[in-house]
Every structure is written in C-alpha cells, then in structure tokens.
Amino acid sequence: MYLGIDLGTSGVKALVIDEAQTVVASATGALTVSRPHAGWSEQDPADWIRATQEALATLKRSHGKALAAVRGIGLSGQMHGATLLDAADTSLRPCILWNDTRSHEEAAALDADPRFRQITGNIVFPGFTAPKLAWVRRHEPDIFARTARVLLPKDYLRLWLTGEHVSEMSDAAGTAWLDVEKRCWSPQLLAATELGEDHMPRLVEGTEPAGTLRGELADRWGMGRDVVVAGGAGDNAASACGAGTVKPGAAFVSLGTSGVLFAANGAYLPNPESAVHTFCHALPGTWHQMGVILSATDSLNWLSRITGASPAALTGELGETLRAPTGVTFLPYLSGERTPHNDAAIRGSLTGLAHQSDRAALTQAVVEGVAFAFRDSLEALRRAGTTLSRVTAIGGGSRSSYWLKAIATALGLPVDVPAEGDFGAAFGAARLGLVAARGADPLAVCTPPRIAATVEPEETLTPAYEAAYRRYRELYPAIRGATT
Known part of the structure; x- marks a missing residue:
C-alpha cells in the first residue's frame, strides 16, 4: 500500500492506493484560512498537523489493515507558502499563503532585478515565496532576524513526519529562488533577499526518497518502521502525476x-x-x-x-x-x-x-x-x-x-x-510514494486514466x-x- 497526503488550502486529504494503484481509502481533515487584512491570507502550520492527524486517525479506524501495509508516502501541497522557523524548528508566525497579495510592492522590486527572470524563467509574482520574505524583512524585522529556515507548506509536514528539512524541484520552483533550468538553489537570488542556502531545505527530485517516517508516528498509526517518504510535488505537479x-x-x-x-x-x-x-x-x-x-x-x-x-x-x-x-x-x-x-x-x-x-x-x-x-x-x-x-x-x-x-x-x-x-494531487502523491519505495519507473506508474x-x-x-x-x-x- 502507498499513502498520498495532499495539504490543500481548505483541508488535508490522505489517500491509500494498493499495488495496482486502486484507491483503497481516503479521509480528510478540514482547514480554515485567516484573512486579518485585505489581501492577506494565512494559516497556522500547527493546523496542518492537526488536520493530517485527523485524516490519518480516520483511516486507522476505517482501514487500519491498509494503513499498516503502507510502504511509501508521497506528499503534495499548496505552493508558495512562506513557513518561517527558528533554530529550534518552531514556527515564528502564521504561514503567508499562495493567494496572499500583500507583497506586491516587494515582488515588483525583485522582478525589476533582471537576474530573477533570467535564472528562474518566471515573473516574480506577489504570491511567490521570495517577495513574502522581503515583506517580512521590511515589516517584521524581528521575525526575519530569527528566521533560521524557510519551508514550503508540504515540507513543513515532511519535517514533522521525518525530522528532515527537504524540498523537491516542482515546489521549490515556485519560490523565485530556484535556478529552474539547473534544478538547484540560486545563491544570487537568495542573497537578494538577504538569505543563504543554509536557510533552505535540501533538494531532491519528487520521485526520490526524502526521509523515513518517524517511529513515534509509525507506532501511532500502526505502520512499519521502514516507511519511505518521497520528495513529492507541489499540488499542480502532483495532480499532473495523478492525471498522467x-x-x-x-x-x-x-x-x-x-x-x-x-x-x-x-x-x-x-x-x-x-x-x-x-x-x-x-x-x-x-x-x-x-x-x-x-x-x-x-x-x-x-x-x-x-x-x-x-x-x-x-x-x-x-x-x-x-x-x-x-x-x-x-x-x-x-x-x-x-x-x-x-x-x-x-x-x-x-x-x-x-x-x-x-x-x-x-x-x-x-x-x-x-x-x-x-x-x-x-x-x-x-x-x-x-x-x-x-x-x-x-x-x-x-x-x-x-x-x-x-x-x-x-x-x-x-x-x-x-x-x-x-486523479488529483493526493493520488499523484501516492504514486510518487510508490515510485520512491519500489524504485519503479515513474513513466510506467504515472499513466493517464x-x-x-x-x-x-x-x-x-x-x-x-x-x-x-x-x-x-x-x-x-x-x-x-x-x-x-
């Protein structure tokens, strides 16, 4: 069995597939969005963990045997969110989400630097992660100074699941810090927002192993101690894997x-x-x-x-x-x-x-x-x-x-x-979990419906x-x- 976890804006979906990629079970945990000011959109990362726990607890009650047979987990999630952690991996503020537009001035300023379009191949949109950090640096300097690590939403879930600071290429490409052609962090672009590679998670491909489920969680959900967690994908790339x-x-x-x-x-x-x-x-x-x-x-x-x-x-x-x-x-x-x-x-x-x-x-x-x-x-x-x-x-x-x-x-x-x-993001994430756990050919797994x-x-x-x-x-x- 293989588990896909998709961290969406309105909820977390957990879905289990078998070796034949048949959906065996699924469950969700609800999320809400906070909009404290016009154009703002935030969520507390602790709510992502709560919603994931709710979904997995439901699966354990209804399909405990299937959950116990899981050998690989794939992660998917809403892109671009700025999750700021201190040196102890404690969240410093609510995550600024993909549809938050407060950093439009900072985005325009970064986009005026020709290196961003040249290296990332993209406009710096206000929803991307880099301008959000520029906004925090300008408006919340104390929080910026305490920021030791920046994670995307699904990668915060990965940290909780595995203890590892890891991201993958599809999600990282939406930060405006990735050299999208070379598939690596750009020191130049990070420096433009007064950050370094030490602030960033390690990068893997979405099909690669990116950690192992922590024993405490494996015991809680009745799973084995050798469950592989794949790199996974941002929500749209995961949906693409699900839809072939x-x-x-x-x-x-x-x-x-x-x-x-x-x-x-x-x-x-x-x-x-x-x-x-x-x-x-x-x-x-x-x-x-x-x-x-x-x-x-x-x-x-x-x-x-x-x-x-x-x-x-x-x-x-x-x-x-x-x-x-x-x-x-x-x-x-x-x-x-x-x-x-x-x-x-x-x-x-x-x-x-x-x-x-x-x-x-x-x-x-x-x-x-x-x-x-x-x-x-x-x-x-x-x-x-x-x-x-x-x-x-x-x-x-x-x-x-x-x-x-x-x-x-x-x-x-x-x-x-x-x-x-x-055929959505959770299904695509489960497919990536299958590929990482079995070392399977991703093109043979991610076929069209x-x-x-x-x-x-x-x-x-x-x-x-x-x-x-x-x-x-x-x-x-x-x-x-x-x-x-």
Whole structure:
C-alpha cells in the first residue's frame, strides 16, 4: 500500500492506493484560512498537523489493515507558502499563503532585478515565496532576524513526519529562488533577499526518497518502521502525476478553487513575459508550463454566497445545452490575476446587465468568464511556445458538463473526461510514494486514466464565443483603470 497526503488550502486529504494503484481509502481533515487584512491570507502550520492527524486517525479506524501495509508516502501541497522557523524548528508566525497579495510592492522590486527572470524563467509574482520574505524583512524585522529556515507548506509536514528539512524541484520552483533550468538553489537570488542556502531545505527530485517516517508516528498509526517518504510535488505537479500528464504535449485543465492550464514539457522553455509559469516537473529531467487564474470555482462560490443558491443549483439552471453568450460579461479577478496580467490590484466585474438579466444569466456569465480566463492562459502558452491539441479535465468543477462545454468551446480544444476515480494531487502523491519505495519507473506508474467521454467544442457557437471573448479582453484596460 502507498499513502498520498495532499495539504490543500481548505483541508488535508490522505489517500491509500494498493499495488495496482486502486484507491483503497481516503479521509480528510478540514482547514480554515485567516484573512486579518485585505489581501492577506494565512494559516497556522500547527493546523496542518492537526488536520493530517485527523485524516490519518480516520483511516486507522476505517482501514487500519491498509494503513499498516503502507510502504511509501508521497506528499503534495499548496505552493508558495512562506513557513518561517527558528533554530529550534518552531514556527515564528502564521504561514503567508499562495493567494496572499500583500507583497506586491516587494515582488515588483525583485522582478525589476533582471537576474530573477533570467535564472528562474518566471515573473516574480506577489504570491511567490521570495517577495513574502522581503515583506517580512521590511515589516517584521524581528521575525526575519530569527528566521533560521524557510519551508514550503508540504515540507513543513515532511519535517514533522521525518525530522528532515527537504524540498523537491516542482515546489521549490515556485519560490523565485530556484535556478529552474539547473534544478538547484540560486545563491544570487537568495542573497537578494538577504538569505543563504543554509536557510533552505535540501533538494531532491519528487520521485526520490526524502526521509523515513518517524517511529513515534509509525507506532501511532500502526505502520512499519521502514516507511519511505518521497520528495513529492507541489499540488499542480502532483495532480499532473495523478492525471498522467507527464510526457511532452500532455495537458490538463484544473477547475478548482483556482484554475490551471498545465502542459508537460521535455525541456526548459522559459518565457516570463507571457506570465506563464515555467517550473520543474516532479519527474527528473522534465519541466512544465502553466497558466494560473486565481478564482475559478471560487467565482461560482462568490455568486452562490450572493444569491443563496448552491453552486450545483446555479449550474443546474443552465441545463445541458450550451447557450450563446448573452452580452453579460464577468471578469473573474476577485483576488487579482496571474496569467496573463500579473495584476494583484485588479478586481472582478460584471457588466452588460439589463432588466432581463436573471440569475441564470449571471451564472452563465460567471461560467463563461472563467472559461475565457482559461483561454487567456492558452494564448499565453502559445506565446511561450507550447501548442496543445487536447486537454484532460480535473478538479471539482469538472463535474459540471455545462462548464466543460463552455471551456471546450472557448479553447477550441476537445476536453477529455476521465472515468470515475480520483486523479488529483493526493493520488499523484501516492504514486510518487510508490515510485520512491519500489524504485519503479515513474513513466510506467504515472499513466493517464481511462477516458470516459470527450467534450468537443460547439462549433456552431464558436463565432459567438469568439465575439464574447473579444469583449472580455477589451474590458480589462477599463477595469484596471477603475481599480488601480
């Protein structure tokens, strides 16, 4: 058996697979986000341990024999979080999360240093880790002075699980301190934020062993004393391992809280001006590019809170047949946007409303707006040299057939829908645990799922969608001027 642990923003998911990669059991522990000021987003690292303990305790009660047979553990987690530890490995402050935008000034200052784009292949986004440390140095100098180690969220869990300070390439690539081509920490970039390599964890590939489960925890969960903990991956690279998106040309669209258009690459292909992320993949000698939108299903959750109807009820009102755009346009920039705008200050908008704009029209606009944000990412990927022929749909929002039809038509690409099963980050992490424990070929393990259906673009609506996308693109300059 092999265990995947995914530290998400809203919860920790633990999932067990067997030798045939069949999911045997899963459990979750809930998390909440603290937002003490506008643009801030934080979590207490102690809550990650609590949520993990809850998930593992549930698995022990329900599937104790499966847990006892675990031989490898893989870790996945939300990226970019700044977890600051003192010399005794005590957390110094709440972790500043991926969707926290307080460090936009520091990010702009670091991005103005040409070494960052040259070495990392990326814009320094406010959500990345390096500008957060620059913010702490500026606003919380006492905490910065006491910082002995900086860990990413899943790697803090690893420290608790193994006692080791270790990270891996895919997650480290999102810090703005990694030489992404050479797959090592950059002393130059660390020095730019007054840090050194001694502040950083040791680096391994995602498929490599990165420690052994501590005996105390092995005894608590009824596991063996020789359980290997793999390097693992950041959440998107782990999802790619779960969905089999590891070979060049493979791609997925993830419709979760945030949205990702992810393409696997066999070479390092940086193009920071496109605002596409160019990161190391979890497998050795591979990289990936992705466009990121900050509010995907979260946009529908926002409308749900406003209307009092559940997200499922809202999309259910649209039916199964894709509709032509109504003229109501939604820009899903509720917490800023990454690809293609790199704009932490921009905010969303809903325009073109009329007396006849009912709740279904608003839902349709939200669904289309998110689909057009994915189209923005597709265009950015094309500018970065990556051409896609089809994508696989993953994430909770992919259960909406209407949304998938909108995405397929907005992208002009077929969208493959996997057969029933779990192909997310926890599953991908479990696969990496299997590879590390068995020394297996990662390409033979991280295979694509069986496809149950393919959603083709609605060609009769393509002209209407193209016109609506042009309106969508034309709104950004006006909205930017009104919100900055």
